[in-house]
Amino acid sequence: MILALETSCDDTCAALVTRDGRIESNVISSQGLLHSRYGGVVPELASRAHLELIGAVTADALEAAGAGLDDVRRVAVTRGPGLIGALLVGVSWAKAMAAARELSLTAVDHLHGHVVGSTLGDDPVQAPYVCLVASGGHTFLARVDEPGSYRVLGQTLDDAAGEAFDKGARLLGLGYPGGPELDRLARQGDPDSFDFPRSAPGGNGSSSSRLDFSFSGVKTALLYAVRDLGEARAAERRADLAASYQRAIVAALTARTAQAVVREGAARLAIGGGVAANSELRHSLEELGVRLGIRVWIPPRELCTDNAAMIGAAARFTEPLPYPDYLGLDAAARL
Numbered sequence: 001m002i003l004a005l006e007t008s009c010d011d012t013c014a015a016l017v018t019r020d021g022r023i024e025s026n027v028i029s030s031q032g033l034l035h036s037r038y039g040g041v042v043p044e045l046a047s048r049a050h051l052e053l054i055g056a057v058t059a060d061a062l063e064a065a066g067a068g069l070d071d072v073r074r075v076a077v078t079r080g081p082g083l084i085g086a087l088l089v090g091v092s093w094a095k096a097m098a099a100a101r102e103l104s105l106t107a108v109d110h111l112h113g114h115v116v117g118s119t120l121g122d123d124p125v126q127a128p129y130v131c132l133v134a135s136g137g138h139t140f141l142a143r144v145d146e147p148g149s150y151r152v153l154g155q156t157l158d159d160a161a162g163e164a165f166d167k168g169a170r171l172l173g174l175g176y177p178g179g180p181e182l183d184r185l186a187r188q189g190d191p192d193s194f195d196f197p198r199s200a201p202g203g204n205g206s207s208s209s210r211l212d213f214s215f216s217g218v219k220t221a222l223l224y225a226v227r228d229l230g231e232a233r234a235a236e237r238r239a240d241l242a243a244s245y246q247r248a249i250v251a252a253l254t255a256r257t258a259q260a261v262v263r264e265g266a267a268r269l270a271i272g273g274g275v276a277a278n279s280e281l282r283h284s285l286e287e288l289g290v291r292l293g294i295r296v297w298i299p300p301r302e303l304c305t306d307n308a309a310m311i312g313a314a315a316r317f318t319e320p321l322p323y324p325d326y327l328g329l330d331a332a333a334r335l
């Protein structure tokens, strides 16, 4: 089994994954409540919380898998990108766990984890496939020809989709993290009541163009709409604003994904990242699959948001470092 660890942002995560992609356990300790009073993740608080939690979370993951350290053949850990202090806790812990038993260690790119999350479980996606990753820090489309790597077809030029959800939620007076709350509120509103922009920068998806995203315009449009309505009216129409805002983001993500699938001649589509937990996006991409006649892998929500099982998934396709070569391994805020 692979013991996988993930501490790149505000979730402390450990999982046990087998070489053939079975998830034996996947423990996630969210620090959401800790950061909510500040309206966002406070990096130094995140690092300290990881430090306090990582031992218990690792023990929980072993227990939930009915396993002991003797069953672990390899350790995997997120090396980056993410908050440097948060990453350092996971990397140091992983090195210590591996070195004590002279196990090998795999350093994983967090985004590679999101890209290959759907290769886990009973019905894994097979390469080649196209993957949409939409999270709080990143939004991109990738082509996966073999699961050890991926090629970025296009990415956001400004805000990530999750960032747009979180900032929109804040404008509407919702709590942190805003994505799930905005998702809930949108269900009570009319998505056609406000006409927010669905930008697709730099082209039409033709063979040479990039498949980029931009979400700063829609955020500004929401800001102006709230300002023009005035506080009282904006509060009354909160659900309509949320529904229309979510519709614009989901429509932009879906349209670009459709272009990527058609252009790449893909028969399979997978999604990952926290925004892939959004109910309207899940529904919209399922419909896209029917429309294009392709299969779509939509992982359970706990495999979309940050988790360690996806880090174990990526480790299956990444060369491990033998003991003691990884003792000098460092975390990296950017890869």
Ligand code: KG4
Pocket (backbone or CB within 6 Å): 009, 134, 135, 136, 137, 138, 161, 162, 163, 165, 166, 177, 178, 179, 180, 183, 273, 274, 275, 276, 277, 278, 279, 304, 305, 306
């Ligand atoms: O992948 P993730 O857990 O962490 C990063 O790597 O960034 O993504 C977190 C992001 C946050 O912006 C959060 O608001 C968003 O995913 N998110 C959602 C939903 N659940 C999480 N956005 C929209 N709808 C949701 N249901």
Ligand code: ZN
Pocket (backbone or CB within 6 Å): 110, 114, 135, 136, 273, 274, 305, 306
């Ligand atoms: Zn992530």
